[in-house]
Amino acid sequence: MSIQKIARLAGVSVATVSRVLNNSDTVKAKNRERVLAAIAESNYQPNLLARQLRTARSYMILVMVSNIANPFCAAVVKGIEEEAEKNGYRILLCNSGSDIERSRSGLTLLSGKIVDGIITMDAFSKLPELATLIGDAPWVQCAEYADSGAVSCVGINDVDAAQHVVSWLADKGRQRIALINHDLHYKYARLRERGYKSVIHTRELVYQSVEYASELSAAAGKAAAERLLAAETRPDAIFAVSDTLAAGAIRAIEQAGLRVPEDVAVVGFDGTDLAEMITPQLTTIEQPSHEIGRKAVGLLLTKIDNPDSSTERVMMAWQLTPRASA
Amino acid sequence: MSIQKIARLAGVSVATVSRVLNNSDTVKAKNRERVLAAIAESNYQPNLLARQLRTARSYMILVMVSNIANPFCAAVVKGIEEEAEKNGYRILLCNSGSDIERSRSGLTLLSGKIVDGIITMDAFSKLPELATLIGDAPWVQCAEYADSGAVSCVGINDVDAAQHVVSWLADKGRQRIALINHDLHYKYARLRERGYKSVIHTRELVYQSVEYASELSAAAGKAAAERLLAAETRPDAIFAVSDTLAAGAIRAIEQAGLRVPEDVAVVGFDGTDLAEMITPQLTTIEQPSHEIGRKAVGLLLTKIDNPDSSTERVMMAWQLTPRASA
DNA sequence: CTGAAAGCGCTTACAG
DNA sequence: CTGAAAGCGCTTACAG
Numbered sequence A, B: 001m002s003i004q005k006i007a008r009l010a011g012v013s014v015a016t017v018s019r020v021l022n023n024s025d026t027v028k029a030k031n032r033e034r035v036l037a038a039i040a041e042s043n044y045q046p047n048l049l050a051r052q053l054r055t056a057r058s059y060m061i062l063v064m065v066s067n068i069a070n071p072f073c074a075a076v077v078k079g080i081e082e083e084a085e086k087n088g089y090r091i092l093l094c095n096s097g098s099d100i101e102r103s104r105s106g107l108t109l110l111s112g113k114i115v116d117g118i119i120t121m122d123a124f125s126k127l128p129e130l131a132t133l134i135g136d137a138p139w140v141q142c143a144e145y146a147d148s149g150a151v152s153c154v155g156i157n158d159v160d161a162a163q164h165v166v167s168w169l170a171d172k173g174r175q176r177i178a179l180i181n182h183d184l185h186y187k188y189a190r191l192r193e194r195g196y197k198s199v200i201h202t203r204e205l206v207y208q209s210v211e212y213a214s215e216l217s218a219a220a221g222k223a224a225a226e227r228l229l230a231a232e233t234r235p236d237a238i239f240a241v242s243d244t245l246a247a248g249a250i251r252a253i254e255q256a257g258l259r260v261p262e263d264v265a266v267v268g269f270d271g272t273d274l275a276e277m278i279t280p281q282l283t284t285i286e287q288p289s290h291e292i293g294r295k296a297v298g299l300l301l302t303k304i305d306n307p308d309s310s311t312e313r314v315m316m317a318w319q320l321t322p323r324a325s326a
Numbered sequence C, D: 001c002t003g004a005a006a007g008c009g010c011t012t013a014c015a016g
Helices: A003-010 A014-021 A029-042 A048-055 A071-086 A100-111 A128-134 A158-171 A187-202 A218-230 A243-255 A289-305 B003-010 B014-021 B029-042 B048-055 B071-086 B100-111 B128-134 B158-171 B187-202 B218-230 B243-255 B289-305
Strands: A060-065 A090-095 A117-120 A139-142 A152-156 A177-182 A209-213 A237-240 A265-270 A283-286 A313-316 A319-321 B060-065 B090-095 B117-120 B139-142 B152-156 B177-182 B209-213 B237-240 B265-270 B283-286 B313-316 B319-321
Touching: A003 A014, A003 A029, A014 A029, A048 B048, A060 A071, A060 A100, A071 A090, A071 A243, A071 A289, A090 A100, A090 B090, A090 B100, A100 A117, A100 A128, A100 B090, A117 A289, A139 A289, A152 A158, A152 A289, A158 A177, A158 A187, A158 A237, A158 A265, A158 A283, A158 A319, A177 A187, A177 A218, A177 A243, A209 A218, A218 A237, A218 A243, A237 A243, A243 A265, A289 A313, B003 B014, B003 B029, B014 B029, B060 B071, B060 B100, B071 B090, B071 B243, B071 B289, B090 B100, B100 B117, B100 B128, B117 B289, B139 B289, B152 B158, B152 B289, B158 B177, B158 B187, B158 B237, B158 B265, B158 B283, B158 B319, B177 B187, B177 B218, B177 B243, B209 B218, B218 B237, B218 B243, B237 B243, B243 B265, B289 B313
Parallel strands: A060 A090, A060 A117, A117 A139, A139 A152, A152 A313, A177 A209, A177 A237, A237 A265, A265 A283, B060 B090, B060 B117, B117 B139, B139 B152, B152 B313, B177 B209, B177 B237, B237 B265, B265 B283
Antiparallel strands: A283 A319, B283 B319
């Protein structure tokens, strides 16, 4: 079913059908009616491929995430959806699982002109080739940063936030503060580790220990915590760079017969719903996840509308929310 | 940058360039090299819109979910991704939030020929018009069912599973078993409620109480449980139709100063990671989420390859996993 | 207000 | 093994 058939059915030209489809106001009422009738009768659906090929516009944006199952990620995506929708854009989600092949495959949607722009929450230092694949197509990074300033991004000041957590734990008398970090391919992971280490250093805390979780899952957090607890000297506080990891860490601590927070305090990061669902409830850094997502869309749309606009780095406010776990 | 320019650069016809792009083996080695060189030099990326318009094939499938933040949903999607990838398909995720407008908008990707088929985990009884929008495009429902047998689907026997849970609780001496259900627009919600009620009836349990959660979140589960606990006669067991709801219910029970499972037993549904992360760990019905996702892709691909193939209803195995909460 | 025609960037019989 | 040409289904100046 094409525009041609509708034109024939309605007894007008394809141009007129197209005008009706695009709400052009220059169509005579009678013709409009006939076209509309033909469309209804034949259950016609416009072919978006053809339209987008012709107009070079899709009003779709691609969101690439490494793990949609991570609640922080899901919350950011929610913000992205809201703002996109408000501006007449639709979002397509691509779950890369941090897999290079899958990321590449997802990016062909951008290079192949299926979408108008891309928002990534993935680490791209791992795969510089992908940056070249994106080329100068509209792109913003969200809750993650490029090393260079070539691409717009939005997030929080990770160094500050990490410093705040560690200082806060030290103020409470914790002596042996450990870090459960994520893959250092992520810039945010490197920044938070920098914050952690700087406070360990300025406070002259002798204990320092970092374990890396392979992914942002409770299972990975639990495994990392088990490694920390198995060491000769045990930490009396654990700072995990995500709530999910922290939830796993709490499990590990309890299974080792220790108490949270008495024996080991735990602080998470993100401020997801999960923080309130687990026992004890989790002290965590709240990120303005919805706003981060919203802002990312804002930056992207200005880039789409004006490709020459300058890149921006937006830092949002965060806060530490103390609960029972630390 | 188009195939035309590559052709000019390489000194061949567009047909030859296209053949190289599609790995046709009939291209002379020398010409292939020249084309490849031109492509590399100009950083050419094929326009997928044009290709898909021409071939009427995208090797993309759309997955419509109502709430990707629900871990069961995320797990099914993971299975879908794996199986799709194995078959050379890419998946596009569309988070409808059960919103009609957004669902409709997502479906234009199908009707607009951007994708070859669709897998839905959404309730469509709410929006029969969407079913007509899909028309006879390849479609399978996943962990949810149409009333009629017109569309292929894969899931578990929800009536049986619900009956099993309630019988099991009754066997353990629970007298007042309540149900926290989801929106009855979902067929699975109606089926589980039917299972629940049938056992209440055959066991001649006098207490019966159903509360509905507005969405599959812990917050909604907590609110529903609070309503149950506020009633004149309090339940001594709660069966929630999702682990997320159950997690919220546990919170509500504890906040009311009661113990799980001593005062109120809690059973969930889905068998997500969450069940092991919360305290007490959750007794739940395990659904084979990955396999459900995988199977859905299998059904869809046979439908894509052979539009005349008959619709199927696949029921997978499930099991009750007892843990501390009941 | 309307239609004929060009063109978006590909693929693919067809002829050579 | 290769190229000229048609065509996928749209939109949009352009002329009337």
